[in-house]
Amino acid sequence: MNDLEIFLPCGFTCKYQDLIKSKSRSLCMVCKTHYLYVDECLNMPRNKLILKQSEFDAKYEKLNQVLTDVDKTKIKTEMTINNDFDLMKNEIDIRREELKIQIDNYYFTLLNDLEAKRNLALDEMNKKISELNTFTINKEPSELEPLEKTKYLHENLQRIQNLLNSNEKYLDSVNKFNFKFEQPKFNMNDVFGKISTNKVSLHKLKSDTDLIIEELKEIKKGLKRSFESHILYDDDDDDEDDDEDDFILKNKNLKYEDILNDSDYYY
Ligand SMILES: [Zn+2]
Structure with a gap:
């Protein structure tokens, strides 16, 4: 961006970074024959x-x-x-x-x-x-x-x-x-385990x-x-x-x- 070649009203060019460093109204840094308005130049x-x-x-x-x-x-x-x-x-x-x-x-x-x-x-x-x-x-x-x-x-x-x-x-x-075989009811999740997922947002x-x-x-x-x-x-x-x-x-x-x-x- 800073190295962009910007055209001046006089037809010469300068670097973008040099233009924006100058005052809003200043003498043209290239030809020095006219005043330069930065905003107008950029527009x-x-x-x-x-x-x-x-x-x-x-x-x-x-x-x-x-x-x-x-x-x-x-x-x-x-x-x-x-x-x-x-x-x-x-x-x-x-x-x-x-x-x-x-x-x-x-x-x-x-x-x-x-x-x-x-x-x-x-x-x-x-x-x-x-x-x-x-x-x-x-x-x-x-x-x-x-x-x-x-x-x-x-x-x-x-x-x-x-x-x-x-x-x-x-x-x-x-x-x-x-004899008696006592069979307690159980949840297989509690015995075997279960899969859970921890989703990381992308x-x-x-x-x-x-x-x-x-x-x-x-x-x-x-x-x-x-x-x-x-x-x-x-x-x-x-x-x-x-x-x-x-x-x-x-x-x-x-x-x-x-x-x-x-x-x-x-x-
Ligand atoms: Zn000029």
Whole structure:
């Protein structure tokens, strides 16, 4: 910008930075034959074109840089997403294997516990049964005389009743013994874990790009208006919103880009 060649009213040129350093009204630094008004000089159509062209080129270059950054960011973001996916999948696989090992270990613990409970129940049952049948009763001893037999039956009647009571009690109690597998309800998220994402905003980059595009459009509009009002374009239609790149200048079979590419063309 500072090195831009600015045209003076006398036809000579100077650097932009030299012009803006001078006072608003001063003797021409080149020919020294007239006074120089900085604002008027900068508002000369040719100089406005040069300045707008410079501003446009700078913005255009910045836009290209940002668009390149967008492409690079897209590639980098894709790589990051895919890398994160691979890492997460690996962690999930490891978690899965860990849980499978823990489930297997717990299964065998439960199985051992179940076997211990079964053995305890069987031991209790066998112990009770062994206590119940500590003696046998001969139903009808044949060698006894009738009176002795009557006496025998009478003596053993109470023993039979006691045995009957204890065995019936056992039958009642054995029915109360059962196993139960308690299965608590659980949320797999709490056991296995879940995936969460922490989104880092990339909108700022997008906003910068949009901003530069808008600025470029404004610069183009200003450049177009400069030509329309001063030199080339005599259309009465003051449609300032027309920012198409390829409009044709009246009476000159040239496109807008030609002007941008060669600012000296009309001088
Ligand atoms: Zn001069």
